[in-house]
Amino acid sequence: MHYVWKFRLFDRIDLKTDDGEELEILSAGMHNTDSGPDFHNARIRIGETVWAANVEVHLSASDWQKHGHTTDNAYGNVVLHVVYHNDEPLVLPNGRKVPTLQLKNRVPDELYNRYHQMIFGNQSIIPCESSIGGIDGLIMHNWLTRVLVERLEKRSEAVVNTLNLNRGDWEETFYQFLAANFGFKINALPFELVAKSLPQLTLAKHKNNPMQIEALIFGQAGFLDTEFKDEYPLKLKKEYDFLRKKYNLKPIENHLWKFMRLRPQNFPTIRLAQFAALIVQSNHLFSKILEIKDIDALRDLFSAIKVNDYWDDHYRFDVLSKPLPKTLGASSVDILLINTLALFLFCYGKQHQQQYYISRSLKLLENLPAERNNITEDFAILGLKINNAFESQALLELKNNYCNYKKCLQCGVGNKILKLA
Incomplete structure (x- = not known):
């Protein structure tokens, strides 16, 4: 009923109140999602008088009493009661009779049937799965743009919260989020904990000593609290034992790391080695990203990192393996660009009110390939x-925050389907 009133999807010919007065809807008003009347600042002509006031919507007129509005002063200035079924007149305690508009027989059956099918149908993927493929491309693009911005704005909240904890230090905040995303979901938490236990200021003191950077990262990850046979981990352990005392460090629990069901190329030991190499090779990484416009140059920041030679034939310490390069794959680099770089460009632009960086964020997503996952495959x-990451990210948001909750009335696609002639 809120939706029908908001978009005036009912027969408006010869409208009359329950008392027979002529009625004209000039503006449905602003939908109120907080307490109080459902719509504020509606403009309605009743008889010869034009009102600018509030509207309350119910299925039945008797719901006014059932919902306790009679004793709530917030509803005292309602100028129109919109109901599907007018089962009783509405009279306020002060004796004022509130005009009522009954929409029964004015709402098209087809509109209700479409809504009922989307909300209560037997769909297997999304509520509008039988219709979404026929939506005009421009309408779909415009809605996905809005949904993508919603996604970036929501994810930016976490960035801003961490930024505040870091006293406005964008480099430190970017470093922590980048570390978490190096964990690629399954190991995001331990990666984040390692980064928070090792501020960039500490790592910067050892920029000229890659072995010490690697020792700090593997040590804080909890991988050096054991005995080793190979020379490389023995050196790391020796370095870390010294640095651990110097900085009074406490490593995270090693059991937090997950190896199960991961391809060896994605083992946390390899990701930590790659992250250490990135720290060694990149100074003021976020500042560089703000300056670099070319997508290939952004990719090179991550694809060109070179891990310690030890990892050429190892996936774990002391366990020899077939020699293979341990560079970040193209798909892994693109995920980092999507989840970290694009997000930070957007958030930085928002925080500094610079549209340039917001546009760069969206442009970056437009130029990255679409992600492949269960949701994108279903769509x-x-x-x-699905042409690019711009669209795949938007579809993730659409599925997780609209389709899964059947918010069809708040969805641009759902609105279009309901309004189809």
């Missing part, structure tokens, strides 16, 4: 062509 089955 592809429904006939959507």
Whole structure:
């Protein structure tokens, strides 16, 4: 009923109140999602008088009493009661009779049937799965743009919270988020804990000694509290034992790291080695990202990192393996660009009110390939062509925060389907 009133999706010919007065809806008002009347500042002509006041919407007129509005002063200035079924007149305690508009027989059956099918149908993927493939491309793009911005704004809240904890230090905040994303979901938490236990200021003191950087990172990750056979981990352990006392460090619990069901290339030991190499090779990384516009140059920041030679034939300490390069793959680099760089460019632009960086964030996503996961594959089955990360990120937000909760009335796609002639 809120939706029907908001978009005036009812027969408006010869409208009359329950008392027979002529009624004209000039503006439905602003939808109020807090307490109080459902719509504020509606403009309505009743008889010869134009009102600018509040509107309350119910299924039945008797719901006014059931919902306790009679004793709530917030509802005292309601100028129109909109109901589907007018089962009783509405009279306030002061004796004022509130005009009522009954929408029964004015709401098209087809509109209700479409809504009922989306909300209560037997769909297997999303509520509008039988119709979404036919939505005009421009309408879909415009809605996905809005949904993507919603996603980036929500994710920016976590960035801003961490930024505040870091006293406005963008480099430190970026470093912590980048570390978490090096964990690629399954090991995000321990990576984040390692980064928070090792401020960049500490690492900067050892920039000219890659072995010490590696020792600090592997040590804080809890991988050096054991006995080793190979020379490389023995050296790391020796370095870390010294640095641990110097900085009074406490490593995280090693059991937090997950190896199960991961390809060896994604083992946390390899990701930590790559992260250490990135720290060694990159100074003031976020400042560089703000300056670099070319997507290939951004990719090179991560794809060109070179881990310690020890890892060429190892995935774990003391366990020899077939020699293979341990560089970050193209898909892994793109995930880092999507989840870290694009987010930080957007958030930085928002915080500094600079549209330039917001546009760069969206442009970056437009130029990255679409992610492949269960959600994007489901949308592809429904006939959507997903061209880039801009669209795949938006579809993730659409599925997780609209489709899963059946917010079809708040969705641009759902609105279009309901309004189709």
